[in-house]
Amino acid sequence: MSEVRQFTVGIDDDGIRLDRWFKRHLPDASFNIVSRWARTGQLRVDGARATPGDRIEAGQVIRVPPADPVPAATAKPKKARPQLTPEQIDFAEAMVIHRDAQALVLNKPPGLATQGGTKTHDHVDMLLDGLYYDLDTRPKLVHRLDKDTSGALVLARTARAAAYFSKSFSGRTARKTYWAIIVGVPSIEDGFIDLPLGKQPGTGGEKMQVDEAGGQPARTRYRVIDRAGNRAAWVELQPHTGRTHQLRVHMAAIGHPIVGDGKYGLADAFLSGSISRKMHLHARRIRIDHPDGGRLDVTADLPSHFAETLASLGFDIDRGDNMPADERAPPTREEEKARARAHAKTYRKERRGERRGRGQAARK
DSSP states (O other): OOSOEEEEOOGGGTTOBHHHHHHHHOTTSOHHHHHHHHHTTOOEETTEEOOTTOBOOTTOEEEEOOOOOOOTTTOOOOOOOOOOOHHHHHHHHHHEEEEOSSEEEEEEOTTOBSSOBTTBOOBHHHHGGGOOTTOSSOOEEOSOOOTTOEEEEEEESSHHHHHHHHHHHHTTOSEEEEEEEEESOOSSSEEEEEOOEEEOTTTTTSOEEEOTTTOBOOEEEEEEEEEETTTEEEEEEEESSOOTTHHHHHHHHTTOOBTTOHHHHGGGGOOSTTOOSSOOEEEEEEEEEOTTSSEEEEEOOOOHHHHHHHHHTTOOHHHHHTSOOOOOOOOOHHHHHHHHHHHHHHHHHHHHHHHHHHHHHHHO
16 A cells, blocks of 8 residues: 555544554554654654554544555465354354343353363364354454353453453453352351462463462452252352462362362362262353443353252252342452552561571571
């Protein structure tokens, strides 16, 4: 293109950074190119010079200089995604439990990864090509569930919804309620687990552990819904932070691993008899503010193995859905940072005390 181009900012891009706008609409213009245009005064918004970090508003006009030519030899062809089969499209549509103009909610089955990776070829992200419906934009993932965790998974249908939901999840304003079957029964039936988590060395980041020294703050609210003697309990879990494998690590750390979670509970995570060896962790309900106002509140049905275990242990599913509402808000990002600073300060004091103690022992 040899001419100056002009673009009007749409409602879906209201409030985003200018560099983010380029990434969405002109991905061939790299950050370095956009920065050079800004430095030389060629990049303008409503006639005024602009920088990549500027926030833009709906209705503003972005002036973009002519595109730099890309040599054919260096142009990187886009890798085409494989076409979905009719069976895959049917499977994707069968997961949908809520649909509106801005959002989809899926009931993800256990055993299906949210995103692809090494040796992972079947995943939710791959199936999103089958969920365009009446829009020409592909739905976007805004949070994740572990491969073996089932339940409610929110997708954004527009760029505006993606930014809105992502902010809600990162800001801890989304309310997620999980159900789990755990081994044994906690002595305290309604409490918080407050244990920092970090990556376990030597696992390539695939496994987490409680790390009191250098871990990230992690808090989980749990409530016992019902119990099967001392053998097992059905619990409601609410993560107040969003660490990798948080619920699984926390329950194993207090001596009550989630049934079927051999990764963290090892052999102790399985019940004898007819109880399934699959993971018994399900994202039962998601509540999150909606971009168009109001609140998205969706409940996901249980997978068959979980429902069968409830019946086998004599639990009534209505009891879980009729638990008293818990409206205590999770900590804000600022509160979480303050907790992390306080934890680090306490740890440094303890270390200084240990060093002084060793020094005094050496002098004796």
